[in-house]
Amino acid sequence: MTQTSNASSQIQMLDSGYSREARSLLYQAYRHEPTFRFLFNANRSGYEQRVRATVRELVKQHFLQDLPALGLLVNDRLLGVALIAPPQRRLGITESWAWQLRMLLSTGLSCTRRYLDYHQAVQACVPGDAVHMLPLLGIHPEFQGLHYGEQLLEAVHNWCAEDEHSEGVVLDTGNPHYLEFYKRQGYVEIGEVAVGPVVEHVFFHANPQVSRVDEA
Template structure:
């Protein structure tokens, strides 16, 4: 499903299926393994950190596709350079509340990491509006393709995609990376609050569906 027209720089955004799972997992790993929140939640100082990150991404992505939740891919010259995993309002809670996710995570990432992750997600959920909304579960752009305006293009298409659902009040996401806060605020996101992930402050943002701000 085409969700954005092709541009002069050959950017195309498509809704994709499980056939892209392996490629998505690889790109997400390179992005999220560097995130401060993940480094705390999954005990980066202990042996096996990369395996634990891969486990979180593998189990979450696998369940995301199994639940038939939308995934958008950003293509440049026929090469995938970004992915966005979106949870629709029909998903009334995080995938992390799913028993299958919890069980698989305990087996692959360990009890301690799983408990930390669940506590963090429960704190985020407590902040969210009790209304139908979209959650941006994962978003990543290939490191070599960043800082070229593609993130703004991608986010605009994500907002347009979510706006098709007339029941949704907006899009929510969270980040503990200070590099992204100004960007999200610039494109219309408002702070709902924050949670503490160890010494890291994870900011929870909301963008009303009716807002169409761009940079």
């Protein structure tokens, strides 16, 4: 799918050829996030390497399992990425023993356990099985505040709405600066998860056709 957002930006499906660019972008987007700082122990040396390794393994496993990813490109440069987990395959990555082993070797036992516990707690907030989830979503920090996030999310919502088995999209954040942004995009908070000192907020956005039915 290709969708022109304005004169210089476009949304397109990504394949594994974008893996390196996606990893670099998502590392920059997540390295300062409160949730990741707790999960991967920012106060201990090697934090950035652990975040980089986690993003690498998540992106690698995502493309290895042929899961969908949308990218926002401006003049052929990747500025935004949304990894999407469809309803039927939401748990595939973290249930992979190969992924867990690579995480243990690259981030250590305690960080891997923290990440898995966090993932399971977020899953417990999800309203049933018929939703897409966004395990990683980011706009490059240098280009935030330019409405690329809105463009990427709109494309995600429209893409997920094409799945007749999906009722909407779920994402989560522990960054208080993003709460009002997601609410403005039509997200409704459906749960909170304590991730150490961080409060992780879980949001749901109904698919466009579901919203239209509710309004009819």
